[in-house]
Amino acid sequence: MGADQLREPHGGTIVNGTAGNSMPQGFQHPMGVEEFRKHGKEMVDFICDYHANHLQEAPVRSNVEVDYLRRCVPASAPEEGEDFNAVLTDVQRTVLPGVTHWQSPNFFAYFPANSSYPAMLGDMLSSAFNVIGFSWISSPACTELEAVVLDWLAKLLDLPPAFLTVGPDNTKGTGGGVIQGTASEATLVALLAARAQKLKGRDAADALKLVAYTSDQAHSCVMKACMIAGIQHVRVLPTSAQHDWALQSQVLQEALEQDEQQGLLPFFLCATAGTTSSCAIDSLELLGTLARQHSLWMHVDAAYAGVAAICPEHRQAHEGLHLAHSFATNAHKWLLTNFDCCCLWVADAEPLKAALSLTPVFLRAKGNALDYKDWQVPLGRRFRSLKLWFVLRCYGQRKLQEYIRHHIALATSFAARVRSHPAFEIMAPPRFGLVCFALKGQGNEVNKALLESLNQTGRVFLVGTELGGRFTLRMAIGSATTQAHHVEAAWQLICQHAEQMLANGQHSSIAN
């Protein structure tokens, strides 16, 4: 590429043709390449200051009122373009107060949404290329890097070889990986593939007989996928504290037999390796065996915990994964890759294409190149593998393992604090970076009040869940910058608020 092509991609004027038949004047963008160079550097400074200063001081959970923003911005877009610095000033003034700081080291809510500088730089480059890589030819690098990077990650996680695009013997198999936006999309795509496979060669009316199975601990995206796909029968199977909230194969078997007796058509099982609520782990070995016996497609949702398999000692949850047809984990939760980056692998891509491939004339390609548009719901797709590639290369296996172990060690020591404190109890076995706990012998209202009083301080942000009808606090440790002293301070804060709450409770019960 010539230097002058680089200089003004948007600013150049078009040389006009013959007199009287001239082309229109060129369009001048308010921000040309030199302005971008300048503001781009300012933006990096802004981001660095945000990380170094603002994140350390601001309340973790935003405390604005509903509709706060409308009150501080104009009702309509400006007639004339404004100075970029004016925009940045308004980010500071109006946007920042309404940001809940997911990148705060004191963010312990939901599951983490990691970011890292290599990922941000990869994302920036993806924005700059801004290719729409739906087919191989629409941007060969976009497709090929994605296949390579997902093979890399599959090997780091020690996934079954069937999930690789290019297997250990250096040949292409039937499977492969693809980046989806979210785990919810991955679940939907798996379900659509399973449906296509089951209905192949059958009567259209059989679609109404399809039955999908999951547990009451599965993410709501499973139910949503069933809603979208119009699945008439969904069995949300019960779990219990006795089995640590994992789906029991016995329970699945009974449901399958009942449905088969009724002439229904079981087709899909979504197992979870690390549930959102308590990080429960379904036995893939037992469920997978049953799924094979009954010709079900088993999808494994490991949105959060799947990446822990980068450490050999944290691979127990994946025992039996070779029995799964598809597996998804989010690099955008706990693997330092900015949202969105859900990695989905399938052992056989044919059912996926059967469900999702439609090729209008203008998209028809020669040969059998990989066209990722056939592996997802939308047509367009971003160059998302860049950010994951940057992360895998800049950190390397060793640092990524150290990173996962760091958070698990923090969670383990937090759980030990909770256990040794007489006022608290552990509500589910601590797993990975998640510790579920509650005030012992106190009702749901007291535990909810404790959570709210903690969050109101702005010094931490946690969310709750319900386990067997009991309100439970969730301490999800996994922010990219969380260190031992942050967890220690959070624990001190929790103790202090709990003691205050219990003292007030006693006081009011004496007064009554």
Ligand SMILES: *Cc1c(COP(=O)(O)O)cnc(C)c1O
């Ligand atoms: C977070 C989570 C999801 C949803 O993830 P998205 O990528 O936001 O769709 C699904 N399943 C599990 C187990 C999760 O923890």
